Amino acid sequence: MNPAWYDEGVRAIWSPYCQMKTAPAPLAAVATRGTRIILADGRELIDGVASWWSACHGYNHPHLLEQVGRQLAIMPHVMFGGLVHEQACTLARRLLAIAPGKLARVFFSYSGSPAVEVALKMAVQYWKNRGHAGRDRFVCFTDGYHGDTLGAMSVSDPDHSMHRAFRDVVPRQHVVDIPRTCEARQRFASFLDAHGDALAGVIVEPLVQGAGGMRFHDAEALAAIAELTRARGLLFIADEIATGFHRAGPRFACDEAGVAPDILCLGKALTGGVLGLGATLASEQVFDAFLSDDAGAALMHGPTFMANPLACAAANASLDLFEREPRARQVAGIEQTLRAGLEPCRGLPGVVDVRVRGAIGVVQLDPRIHVPALRPRFVAEGAWIRPFGDIVYLAPALVIEPSDLEFLTAAVRRVVALAVK
């Protein structure tokens, strides 16, 4: 049943986020098409999570393939130290033109976590270069997730996240609740005042906290965080790796609250999901703090594969599609279909909450239910849906057909109904 490469090959693989002793064997994927993943045994799964939210235009979009193919024939890669290339220059200019607020420079890396590492290093060194060496801590939020590398882990929720094992290893940061009420905002302000001298900045996933449990907050809470942070001169870092490019509704979540980040992190859907790329965008003020006659004031970071021309070509092609195709309207349609399809789960026993925002639909379950056990049931339904923590969620390609999306929400209703019996 499995292809020749599978049995011996899979024994050579260490899978992500996986208890290798007990987890079911990974499925063999042989092709992708539109919103389908095709398995070696011929089954086709409708993808409900767009390969960790990245494949926003669906798989194998001809424009993405064509532009990456074109770049492949010209220059697949070249180092970025001392050299630049057209794809990166064009992409940087285009990102700055659409990014929220007034950002002035783009630092490219190869994935989301390094984009966060770069943001944290920028923020710490910003203060150091300006003569405030002790300002090296960050405020971050309960249920937050910013990536898997050490710095990014340090600003993720230490108790609820998958990074628990490292809580005593990573630098200690200040983890507070998203200030959802007026009183909470006053407490947040007092907290910033009390710790201000030791703080570099505040990092948040705007509107939707993703891998930490898909918790939402409203634009007022986000605006308050940004205002209180920036009023104290602290750097406001927006991690839009998950929310960027219409996933949460608006092009960027910051747009909805009208907030201007000092530093913005992008990844995931940046390349339309075909290649790894991260981008850290900084304001002129942040950038200026690194200009000096002292070589030591420079930003000392430079991944080998930063600004990879293939990835930048994919990102430029993805931006073309956002300009040419009606993604914002499609997201509005997805939001409605998700609402209609998931809302019936609210009445079921064991369902704690149902929430939808943009192209994200969440059914939150009683924490006593072991949700990873539901994964094979979704596969049996013909759906690729990966519940984690206490949630079953959908974050499909923005181009998904309404009938496919209804198929997915029906699968969620059936599997959740059986799970809570």
Ligand SMILES: *Cc1c(COP(=O)(O)O)cnc(C)c1O
């Ligand atoms: C996925 C994610 C990251 C990490 O990106 P990787 O490409 O997986 O390293 C960081 N922040 C947020 C908000 C994310 O959703």
